[in-house]
Amino acid sequence: MRALGIILAGGNNNKMKELSNKRAIAAMPIAGSYRSIDFALSNMANSHIQKVAVLTQYNARSLNEHLSSSKWWDFGRKQGGMYVFTPTVTVGNSWWYRGTADAIYQNLSWLKQSHEPYVVIASGDGIYKLDYNKVLEYHISKRADVTVVCTECREADTSRFGVLKMNEDCRIEEFDEKPMVSQSNLISTGIYVIRRRQLIELIERCAQEDRHDFVKDILIRYKNLKRIYGYKINTYWSNISTVESYYNTNMDFLKPEVREYFFGEYPGIYSKIDDLPPAKYNPGSCVKNSLIASGCIINGHIENSVIFKDVYVGNNCVIKNSIVLNNVYLGDNTHIENCIVESRGTIRANSYYCGEDGIKIVVEKNERYAI
Amino acid sequence: MIKKEMIAMLLAGGQGSRLGVLTQNVAKPAVAFGGKYRIIDFPLSNCINSGIDTVGVLTQYQPLRLNTHIGIGIPWDLDKNVGGVTVLPPYERSTNSEWYTGTANAIYQNMDFMENYNPDYVLILSGDHIYKMDYEVMLDFHKANKADVTIACMPVPIEEASRFGVMITDGSGRITEFEEKPEHPRSNLASMGIYIFSWPVLKEALHALKEQTSCDFGKHVLPYCRDNGKNLFAYEFNGYWKDVGTLASYWEANMELIDIIPEFNLYEEFWKIYTKGDVIRPQYVSGEAVIERSIIGEGTEIYGEVHNSVIGADVYIAKGAVVRDSIIMRHSRIGEGTQVDKSIIAENVKVGANVQMGVGEEQPNVLKPHVYSFGLATVGENSVIPPSVRIGKNTAIVGETTPEDYPDGELVSGGVIREKGGE
Numbered sequence: 117m118r119a120l121g122i123i124l125a126g127g128n129n130n131k132m133k134e135l136s137n138k139r140a141i142a143a144m145p146i147a148g149s150y151r152s153i154d155f156a157l158s159n160m161a162n163s164h165i166q167k168v169a170v171l172t173q174y175n176a177r178s179l180n181e182h183l184s185s186s187k188w189w190d191f192g193r194k195q196g197g198m199y200v201f202t203p204t205v206t207v208g209n210s211w212w213y214r215g216t217a218d219a220i221y222q223n224l225s226w227l228k229q230s231h232e233p234y235v236v237i238a239s240g241d242g243i244y245k246l247d248y249n250k251v252l253e254y255h256i257s258k259r260a261d262v263t264v265v266c267t268e269c270r271e272a273d274t275s276r277f278g279v280l281k282m283n284e285d286c287r288i289e290e291f292d293e294k295p296m297v298s299q300s301n302l303i304s305t306g307i308y309v310i311r312r313r314q315l316i317e318l319i320e321r322c323a324q325e326d327r328h329d330f331v332k333d334i335l336i337r338y339k340n341l342k343r344i345y346g347y348k349i350n351t352y353w354s355n356i357s358t359v360e361s362y363y364n365t366n367m368d369f370l371k372p373e374v375r376e377y378f379f380g381e382y383p384g385i386y387s388k389i390d391d392l393p394p395a396k397y398n399p400g401s402c403v404k405n406s407l408i409a410s411g412c413i414i415n416g417h418i419e420n421s422v423i424f425k426d427v428y429v430g431n432n433c434v435i436k437n438s439i440v441l442n443n444v445y446l447g448d449n450t451h452i453e454n455c456i457v458e459s460r461g462t463i464r465a466n467s468y469y470c471g472e473d474g475i476k477i478v479v480e481k482n483e484r485y486a487i
Numbered sequence: 488m489i490k491k492e493m494i495a496m497l498l499a500g501g502q503g504s505r506l507g508v509l510t511q512n513v514a515k516p517a518v519a520f521g522g523k524y525r526i527i528d529f530p531l532s533n534c535i536n537s538g539i540d541t542v543g544v545l546t547q548y549q550p551l552r553l554n555t556h557i558g559i560g561i562p563w564d565l566d567k568n569v570g571g572v573t574v575l576p577p578y579e580r581s582t583n584s585e586w587y588t589g590t591a592n593a594i595y596q597n598m599d600f601m602e603n604y605n606p607d608y609v610l611i612l613s614g615d616h617i618y619k620m621d622y623e624v625m626l627d628f629h630k631a632n633k634a635d636v637t638i639a640c641m642p643v644p645i646e647e648a649s650r651f652g653v654m655i656t657d658g659s660g661r662i663t664e665f666e667e668k669p670e671h672p673r674s675n676l677a678s679m680g681i682y683i684f685s686w687p688v689l690k691e692a693l694h695a696l697k698e699q700t701s702c703d704f705g706k707h708v709l710p711y712c713r714d715n716g717k718n719l720f721a722y723e724f725n726g727y728w729k730d731v732g733t734l735a736s737y738w739e740a741n742m743e744l745i746d747i748i749p750e751f752n753l754y755e756e757f758w759k760i761y762t763k764g765d766v767i768r769p770q771y772v773s774g775e776a777v778i779e780r781s782i783i784g785e786g787t788e789i790y791g792e793v794h795n796s797v798i799g800a801d802v803y804i805a806k807g808a809v810v811r812d813s814i815i816m817r818h819s820r821i822g823e824g825t826q827v828d829k830s831i832i833a834e835n836v837k838v839g840a841n842v843q844m845g846v847g848e849e850q851p852n853v854l855k856p857h858v859y860s861f862g863l864a865t866v867g868e869n870s871v872i873p874p875s876v877r878i879g880k881n882t883a884i885v886g887e888t889t890p891e892d893y894p895d896g897e898l899v900s901g902g903v904i905r906e907k908g909g910e
Contacts, residue, residue, distance in 0.1 A: 148769030393753035
């Protein structure tokens with residue numbers, strides 16, 4: 117592959133509410149046994165990109181734990197590999213990453229030392245499958261300076277996305293970042309292909325002008341000067357960075373066509389392997405239309421839910437339309453409905469949680485008292 | 488060169504003919520177990536959990552699956568610069584070449600491998616037991632007793648003792664006598680086939696017995712050590728241990744994992760069992776599915792009913808199918824309306840719709856009554872079973888079968904269907 121990869125995984129936003137208290141969005145668990153960043157990383161690996169930098173800053177511990185080794189995604193080891201770059205204090209710089217462009221700028225030496233002619237930039241919070249080679253081919257055929265992967269927004273409200281307008285040649289004419297009123301429903305997925313030298317040049321210029329955001333200060337600022345093209349995808353794409361879309365994205369995996377698309381069709385999505393035994397169903401368990409990950413022990417009733425790894429469901433529990441994240445212990449007689457239960461929690465017996473309008477996030481900080 | 492205090496030699500070469508069609512294409516240690524694992528994962532995980540980072544795996548029979556599974560040892564953290572896991576097949580020498588003719592002969596042929604690490608102790612393991620054991624504790628016992636050989640033993644019911652090597656010990660654990668598979672056992676302390684040898688003692692015994700044909704630990708090496716006045720000690724183990732060498736014990740050991748709190752508990756935080764996992768996606772249980780008292784592997788999709796069973800990874804159980812008291816290994820598919828009772832279905836098997844398995848009167852198997860017993864219907868890997876047939880108890884099927892293979896649409900109890908041209 118003639119590209120290297122950069123995954124922007126630094127972000128926090130308040131739309132994730134309590135869920136982002138202990139992890140970066142890129143580390144959010146998805147579909148029972150994955151984390152959000154696995155999708156970008158697997159796409160890199162499946163596109164034969166062997167050298168990937170993950171730029172991370174906010175609450176990175178849980179992400180770092182997940183990114184323990186190149187081997188989970190089969191990246192190169194001697195040639196290439198996975199690099200996790202957090203901000204560091206240097207002689208010339210004592211800032212945190214002040215934006216996406218600044219994050220790349222602070223690691224510019226890595227880019228300069230590489231020899232791959234192209235760079236694929238992706239964000240760590242997109243759930244999708246994409247062969248970046250196809251985008252790269254398109255990028256080359258259009259003689260573009262930057263190619264932006266875009267898709268039609270499935271949500272009614274596009275105000276949290278970058279909204280685009282392309283001309284007949286697919287060149288981007290309009291680019292509004294998070295507009296109050298949007299002109300179209302074509303949105304940027306936050307995936308870009310750009311020539312490495314071009315990127316270095318733009319990022320350096322940006323830094324000189326004390327600007328720090330890749331979208332605002334490069335894409336939008338240069339949209340009439342540089343050849344910026346859109347590459348439209350029609351396949352599944354979802355951004356999980358609000359509680360609503362996080363919930364809906366997980367629930368999408370209950371649909372057979374979504375599971376088949378991500379897990380059945382080649383190539384697959386990879387993740388760090390936790391050594392957990394298969395799920396166990398004890399007498400009295402009753403599970404309907406749900407995803408159950410490894411390591412779970414189930415005694416109660418579960419309906420229309422996604423149960424992540426290593427969850428214990430006690431006797432007479434009822435879980436409906438909910439997401440239970442990794443390593444939760446649910447005491448007996450617990451009722452959970454329309455909720456997201458935060459990971460590593462212990463829910464006391466006889467608890468009752470129900471999201472009345474919208475999704476309730478359940479965080480209990482009890483000591484694990486029995487197993 | 489780094490000196491290793493103790494290295495392990497894992498005997499994984501056997502065919503395990505008592506597992507019938509399950510070992511038609513794979514060695515016994517590579518047979519799937521517990522919905523996710525292979526049998527060899529248990530001793531390998533015990534090694535790394537006990538701090539033993541140098542393991543030689545002796546292979547011989549159908550080693551492809553085993554080699555692929557072990558690879559460079561990544562799942563067990565046995566990918567080391569010095570040590571790690573090394574697969575040791577038999578090889579040709581300038582003077583002679585022979586297959587491994589017995590357990591001790593296999594170890595003898597790999598003398599160079601062991602010399603490399605200049606160990607103080609060598610741990611001999613077999614690749615066909617299900618247990619969790621800290622070999623370091625056993626080593627402490629070995630050292631404390633200044634033993635030459637320590638044999639792990641466990642008490643078994645006296646009526647079963649005649650299946651094992653039986654140890655007779657004095658009060659301190661020293662072995663005074665032992666008998667290999669005695670008719671009238673005088674003790675119920677059975678050997679588990681796990682030995683720690685002080686390296687010089689093992690080396691000497693193997694050299695002395697190098698002319699012995701089919702040189703075996705139980706039959707030759709241990710008697711040699713005893714007769715030469717070595718200190719043999721019995722290390723008593725009281726945890727769960729199961730030899731899964733027969734279809735009945737294999738089936739039972741799988742079923743024991745289903746208990747509410749199983750004696751052999753895979754769900755404990757401590758002492759994890761590691762394996763090479765490919766499928767990591769969660770399993771899907773549909774709206775009409777019923778699952779009860781079962782363990783179910785990753786990526787499996789269930790639309791039918793599963794009771795009291797162990798289902799492997801990436802299995803598909805169609806609408807209306809009912810699986811009971813059975814083991815289904817990875818990548819297999821069970822057709823619509825099919826009923827599976829007390830069966831073992833190996834990897835990548837396709838069972839058609841409306842099949843009935845494990846039905847009818849129990850009859851002894853026509854070919855191998857001692858192998859296909861216990862009322863089990865057994866299907867070998869990559870087999871295909873056509874729709875709407877009935878399959879009896881104590882049966883074995885291997886290969887792609889068509890309706891013509893089933894006279895009157897039935898394989899009666901005790902029957903066998905083998906691949907055309909197969910053994």
